[in-house]
Amino acid sequence: xxxxxxAEDFPVVDLDSDAWEAAxxxxxxxxxxxxxxxxxxxPQAILPASQVVRFLVPGYVQDDPSLAGVLNESxxxxxxxxxxxxxxxxxxxxxxxxxAVVKADDTIVxxxxxxxxxxxxxxxxxxxxxxxxxxxxxxxLQLALRHGK
Amino acid sequence: xxxxxxAEDFPVVDLDSDAWEAAxxxxxxxxxxxxxxxxxxxPQAILPASQVVRFLVPGYVQDDPSLAGVLNESxxxxxxxxxxxxxxxxxxxxxxxxxAVVKADDTIVxxxxxxxxxxxxxxxxxxxxxxxxxxxxxxxLQLALRHGK
Numbered sequence: 001x002x003x004x005x006x007a008e009d010f011p012v013v014d015l016d017s018d019a020w021e022a023a024x025x026x027x028x029x030x031x032x033x034x035x036x037x038x039x040x041x042x043p044q045a046i047l048p049a050s051q052v053v054r055f056l057v058p059g060y061v062q063d064d065p066s067l068a069g070v071l072n073e074s075x076x077x078x079x080x081x082x083x084x085x086x087x088x089x090x091x092x093x094x095x096x097x098x099x100a101v102v103k104a105d106d107t108i109v110x111x112x113x114x115x116x117x118x119x120x121x122x123x124x125x126x127x128x129x130x131x132x133x134x135x136x137x138x139x140x141l142q143l144a145l146r147h148g149k
Numbered sequence: 150x151x152x153x154x155x156a157e158d159f160p161v162v163d164l165d166s167d168a169w170e171a172a173x174x175x176x177x178x179x180x181x182x183x184x185x186x187x188x189x190x191x192p193q194a195i196l197p198a199s200q201v202v203r204f205l206v207p208g209y210v211q212d213d214p215s216l217a218g219v220l221n222e223s224x225x226x227x228x229x230x231x232x233x234x235x236x237x238x239x240x241x242x243x244x245x246x247x248x249a250v251v252k253a254d255d256t257i258v259x260x261x262x263x264x265x266x267x268x269x270x271x272x273x274x275x276x277x278x279x280x281x282x283x284x285x286x287x288x289x290l291q292l293a294l295r296h297g298k
Contacts, residue, residue, distance in 0.1 A: 027291035032181040032270055049286035054265040057258075065262035075257050075293035108224050109206070113214035116203040121181055137198035142176035144224035 003111050004104035006143055007125040007133025012037055015044060019086040023052050023079060032136075035099060035124050036088055041131055043099040043124040045092050055091045056082050099124055104132060108144060111135055152260050153253035155292055156274040156282025161186055164193060168235040172201050172228060181285075184248060184273050185237055190280055192248045192273040194241050204240045205231050248273055253281060257293060260284055 011025045012035045022034060026049045033048040054062070056078050061067045100114045100123035115123050115137060122136045160174045161184045171183055175198045182197040205227050210216045249263045249272035264272050264286060271285045
């Protein structure tokens with residue numbers, strides 16, 4: 001089994017995509033994260049849903065969540081205020097890990113090794129210069145266990 | 150909206166649960182992670198699917214994924230060999246972040262703040278001593294956006 005056979009479609013955004021639309025994609029598809037590419041379609045980062053949540057909460061409330069009560073409760077307003085007109089690159093954290101990138105003909109063990117090395121919950125599968133899909137860690141476990149029977 | 154209304158059922162394991170069964174749960178339900186509790190049901194850690202993948206790959210292959218080819222390709226065999234007879238506590242990484250724990254009557258902003266502070270992709274919701282469910286970061290975004298319309 002090769003990476004291209006394991007890969008699944010996965011919403012992709014680029015660094016200059018609208019941050020509010022990226023939040024919509026995460027929410028609608030209930031995704032733990034999105035693959036972020038450069039304008040040429042090469043994976044540059046993973047945008048975890050948790051990073052978007054983090055971006056919405058002011059630093060002083062992160063430091064002391066008991067202060068959350070002083071904010072207006074509408075998260076919808078916060079999402080609109082903080083994300084409208086912003087680009088995905090502005091929401092990415094500097095600490096964001098490199099995305100795991102694997103080749104279409106990599107084996108399942110190679111995919112696991114790359115994912116493990118980068119501690120990344122998903123791997124982007126490239127066929128040459130083209131992103132053909134994504135393999136999540138749970139998808140990898142599912143395939144590994146299924147093929148063991 | 151309070152945390153208890155946002156919470157969803159989510160598979161839970163405890164520190165002494167069978168590691169192979171935990172991998173099955175992650176795979177079958179395609180989950181990014183599991184909540185791990187102590188024997189009293191208090192959340193102690195998150196077990197990310199990526200950590201299970203990491204546990205399956207030897208350190209020297211993580212350091213140099215090109216060595217993956219020297220392993221027998223069967224990930225199913227690796228899963229059986231490395232996880233059988235092991236407990237979840239043995240698979241957890243020492244670097245695993247604390248789980249975000251919120252109270253049933255916390256507001257959505259308080260949940261977001263706690264998740265943001267711990268950089269955790271999900272929050273366990275407690276009603277007193279009882280775990281009533283889990284809120285993922287993408288669920289939080291979904292609810293926040295839906296209630297904005």
